[in-house]
Amino acid sequence: MPVPVHHIVALPPPFDAPPYPADIFAGQVVLVTGGGSGMGLAMAKAFAQGGADVAVMGRSLDRAQEGAAQIAALGARTHAMSCDVRLPAAVAAAFDEAEEALGPIGLLANNAGANFPVLAEDISPNAWNAVTRIAIDGTFLCSTEYARRRIAAGKGGAIVNNSAQYIWTGFPGDAHSAAAKTAQATMTKKLAADWAPHGIRVNAIAAGFFPHEGSVSARREEGVEPLQNMIPAGRTGSIWEFGWLSAMTCTPLFGAMTGQVIVQDGGESLRRSLIMPDYVPPRERADGPWGWK
Amino acid sequence: MTGWLAGKRVRIEGDSPAIAKAFAAAGATLADGEADIWVHVAPPPATRPAHELSHAEWRASLDAGLDRRFLGARDFAAACRARGEGGVVLFVGAPEQALGADQAAAAGALGNLTKTLGVEWARDGIRVNTILTREIGDTLGHLAAYLASDYAAYVTGAVMGIAHGD
Numbered sequence: 001m002p003v004p005v006h007h008i009v010a011l012p013p014p015f016d017a018p019p020y021p022a023d024i025f026a027g028q029v030v031l032v033t034g035g036g037s038g039m040g041l042a043m044a045k046a047f048a049q050g051g052a053d054v055a056v057m058g059r060s061l062d063r064a065q066e067g068a069a070q071i072a073a074l075g076a077r078t079h080a081m082s083c084d085v086r087l088p089a090a091v092a093a094a095f096d097e098a099e100e101a102l103g104p105i106g107l108l109a110n111n112a113g114a115n116f117p118v119l120a121e122d123i124s125p126n127a128w129n130a131v132t133r134i135a136i137d138g139t140f141l142c143s144t145e146y147a148r149r150r151i152a153a154g155k156g157g158a159i160v161n162n163s164a165q166y167i168w169t170g171f172p173g174d175a176h177s178a179a180a181k182t183a184q185a186t187m188t189k190k191l192a193a194d195w196a197p198h199g200i201r202v203n204a205i206a207a208g209f210f211p212h213e214g215s216v217s218a219r220r221e222e223g224v225e226p227l228q229n230m231i232p233a234g235r236t237g238s239i240w241e242f243g244w245l246s247a248m249t250c251t252p253l254f255g256a257m258t259g260q261v262i263v264q265d266g267g268e269s270l271r272r273s274l275i276m277p278d279y280v281p282p283r284e285r286a287d288g289p290w291g292w293k
Numbered sequence: 294m295t296g297w298l299a300g301k302r303v304r305i306e307g308d309s310p311a312i313a314k315a316f317a318a319a320g321a322t323l324a325d326g327e328a329d330i331w332v333h334v335a336p337p338p339a340t341r342p343a344h345e346l347s348h349a350e351w352r353a354s355l356d357a358g359l360d361r362r363f364l365g366a367r368d369f370a371a372a373c374r375a376r377g378e379g380g381v382v383l384f385v386g387a388p389e390q391a392l393g394a395d396q397a398a399a400a401g402a403l404g405n406l407t408k409t410l411g412v413e414w415a416r417d418g419i420r421v422n423t424i425l426t427r428e429i430g431d432t433l434g435h436l437a438a439y440l441a442s443d444y445a446a447y448v449t450g451a452v453m454g455i456a457h458g459d
Contacts (some may be wrong), residue, residue: 008379008418010446019297019444192457208447232415237447244444253294253439256432259457262448267412270450 001229009234012241018049019244024251025052029102031095033057033085033112033142036067038214039162039207039242040111046243048076050251052107055098056080059112077102085112085138091145104153107250108146110139111162113180117289119282120175128176135180140187143202147195156199158250161188163204165265173282173289181206185261192259201258203249208265210237233266294319294435297442302327306365307334309385315434319442329378330441331369333362335386335399343394351395358386358399363406370410370419379418381441382410385433388425388459400425404452411450420449428455 003009013019030047034040035056044054048071056071056078058064064080072078079101083094099105113135118127143159150157164171164181171178185204192202209231211224228235245264248254263269285291298321305313305323312332313323321330338354366382373380384407389400403423411421422440426433432455439445 003416007416008377009416010379010418010420010449011443012446013443019294019439019442189457196457232412233447233449234416241444241447245448248439248444253435254432256428256430257436257455259459260453260455262453263451264445264448266447267415267450270408270412 001226003229003234007234011235012238015240018046019248020050020251020253022049023051024253025050025107025247027051028106029053029055029098029104030107030109030250031055031057031098031105031142031146032109033083033138035109035111036060036063036065036080038212039210039239040109041067041070042210042212042239042243043109043111043160043162043246044071044243045074046240046247047107047109047250048074050247051076053077053102054079055102055105057083057085057094057098057112059084085142086133088141088145091141095145095149105146105149106155106157108142108157108159109162109246110142110159110184112138113162113177115174115177117173118176119173119289123176131176132180132183135177136183136187139184143191147191147198147200150200151198156201158201159191159203160246160249161185161202161204162246163188163206163261165206165208165263165269167206167261169269173285173291188261189259196258201249203257203259204261205242205246205249206261206263206265207242208237208263208268210239210242212239231266231268232271233268235266237264237266294438296320297438297444298330301329301441303330303332303441304328304369305332305334307332307336307385309334309429309433309437311430311434312385312437315431315438316441319438321438321441327372327376328369328380330381330383331365332383332385332437332441333365335362335384337387337392338395340392346393346395354393354395355399358396359402359406362403366410366421370414370417373419374417379420382419382421383437383440384423385437386423386425388427388454391427391459407452408450415449420445422448422450423452424455425452426455426459428459
């Protein structure tokens with residue numbers, strides 16, 4: 001059902017009007033994990049709009065290179081590389097490679113993740129390990145690699161993690177990601193405490209629904225248009241406003257912010273009522289575990 | 294920040310020099326009457342053990358930290374609806390556990406009120422968010438201005454702090 005015409009829908013400024021000056025990250029290098037596509041690419045573009053150079057890390061070198069080309073078109077120096085963030089030695093090697101190409105990594109965006117709707121009883125050990133360890137171990141390994149380098153250099157820094165709006169409620173039909181995304185948010189607060197004495201800030205965005213080419217929703221026959229009305233804000237998110245808020249937490253404008261998990265979901269996670277439609281278990285939903293209809 | 298709030302009228306109730314400064318820097322104009330943005334800053338109550346709080350002191354904290362905020366937000370939202378325009382409500386105060394039991398009650402109530410009003414008024418184009426923090430400096434001002442701007446158009450019903458441990 002479309003959003004009724006008498007409803008008012010708040011909209012963000014267009015992509016070419018970022019909230020900060022074009023030199024706010026000038027001279028800094030940001031490493032974005034999973035930065036070749038989707039939400040990671042949106043983060044990377046937002047940093048590039050503020051003048052950062054961008055190291056794009058992905059499982060697939062091809063995809064990282066495709067993303068890097070889009071980021072370079074914004075005027076940033078870029079370096080694309082392949083890395084499995086679950087492997088400590090691979091993470092350290094990727095940081096070495098990025099710093100060799102672009103200079104010291106001054107900012108870190110942890111976005112790498114995988115997600116797909118599946119019933120809990122159908123999650124294979126491999127699928128469970130992939131989804132949880134990319135987000136949980138990957139965020140830990142990349143963050144600690146980053147922090148050790150910053151601390152050794154006597155410099156502060158900022159990390160932003162891509163978490164999700166369902167971290168407080170559970171996500172029936174997506175148990176692996178429900179666990180993984182909450183771990184990212186809770187470790188955000190503890191990492192912030194651990195590294196506050198070193199001037200390294202750590203924050204997270206609990207992101208709502210930001211459709212992009214790689215998202216599961218984009219593969220629906222009807223596209224995302226019919227989904228706008230299910231969200232209190234009256235629309236799904238524009239991916240660049242997610243990128244901007246992520247990058248904003250790393251700017252000096254928010255220089256005192258650390259240990260925060262900011263929900264950006266148009267009210268999606270809050271829409272409950274005491275009287276709601278009949279409960280349908282994920283395995284009985286006509287269109288799969290996420291049950292959009 | 295230039296342009297974040299260009300053309301927007303803000304009514305700030307309560308005292309926060311950092312927020313006033315940031316809103317001016319972001320291009321907003323201060324308004325006493327009709328406004329596009331309503332910011333309510335509650336003064337932090339004195340910290341006392343609960344058994345030493347009189348009911349009058351308790352009530353004063355809840356009045357300032359909760360009741361006045363709800364009633365003010367309701368009036369603001371009604372005025373926005375009457376004009377057929379969206380708006381922004383932003384509550385600012387101390388963290389839940391930073392002071393006394395009066396603050397814990399008021400801030401906890403305010404947090405869930407924020408989540409409720411954010412959804413209840415979402416299709417009026419009225420966003421409702423809360424900052425609960427000990428921080429009073431520039432980041433508070435900048436964050437408040439950002440949340441009030443269209444850059445945060447997809448942020449509503451959010452409760453956040455600033456410093457670690459807020």
